[in-house]
Amino acid sequence: MKRVSILGSTGSVGRSCLEVVRAHPGALRVAGLSTHRSIEVLARQVKEFEPRVVAVADEAVAPALREMIGGAGVEVATGGPGLEEVARLDEADIVLNALVGSAGIMPSLAAIRAGKHLAIANKECLVAAGEVITREAAAAGVNLIPVDSEHSAVFQCLKGERRSDVDRITLTASGGPLKAMTAGEMAGVTAEEALKHPTWSMGRKVTIDSATLLNKGFEVMEAHWLFGIPTDRIEVLIEKKSVVHCLVEFVDGVVMALLSVPDMKLAIQYALTHPERLPAPLPRLDPAAVGGIAFEKPDYDRFPCLELAYHAAGLGGTAPAVLSSADEVAVESFLAGEIKFGDIYSILKEVVASHRVMAADDIDPVMRATAWARDRAAGLVEEIRRGG
């Protein structure tokens, strides 16, 4: 029996994680849960999964939650410290971090420092603080297990292989909801159009990041920290059916791929049950029905954010943290209808260009850089709004 604490249990990955727990009552149990402010959903989860502690990031709604679950004997913690408390729970064996954005950094560190294995769905914590997180995880002797489908695929291909035998990693991308559009058409799309992902059902922020392909850029950095491969040996190819999740090329030229139906519950389940496998209540891959699989190189004219991500990765230090935090602000503003789709790239480019890169070997400069980037991006959003 493994006990899991889920940070962000009311979001898309968190709810899928609870489906996995529900499917395996003899193998998995919930220790703690958290939400940003979706307290109705959390109250239902508390009733079904009986965690000992839950956290609400938005303190203003905590009293309402306490009222809803009064008498259940569940402790309600709040704010950032509340998330860290859930990350540290004594009874948890593993913490699944499915928070969105840089809010995931400190809870990840809290889990590692408490000796918990960490299943990472919050890629931003590795993008921004990968150096600190991987160093501390190694020191604490805890596993960092990817939940992102591509990284789970690489992780599985590397089982029993020596890292030094890996020559290149290719992460696949579906191409996102705007893959059929020209650069000009893309610049003016609405939030509604950009939220219609063809193959993956995900949260709003990561869906917009998939439309810009910045998500894939973040995944390149995530893969770098998880697998110790330099980013110039991590490539991206479009595979529109989202059936092939990665290609791992070894020094002898052999390429290993991982195929499955595109459902994030597979990667979540593997992260929780690793090194064991359990049957998954999902449809199986039918290769004959899939038919042809094609790979193509992404076009940087249409997806300049991907090139910007490689640029930030090359700058290193705090540059990826700045890109990631500025993107949180830009995407929120796009979803709120304040800026155009094309403005996301111009904001990010400007924020990265105006950042003075610092070393990211300690958490303080990382958190200062994320705060600076949020302010700078918010300023640029405001300029665009005023400019009409």
Ligand code: MG
């Ligand atoms: Mg992914």
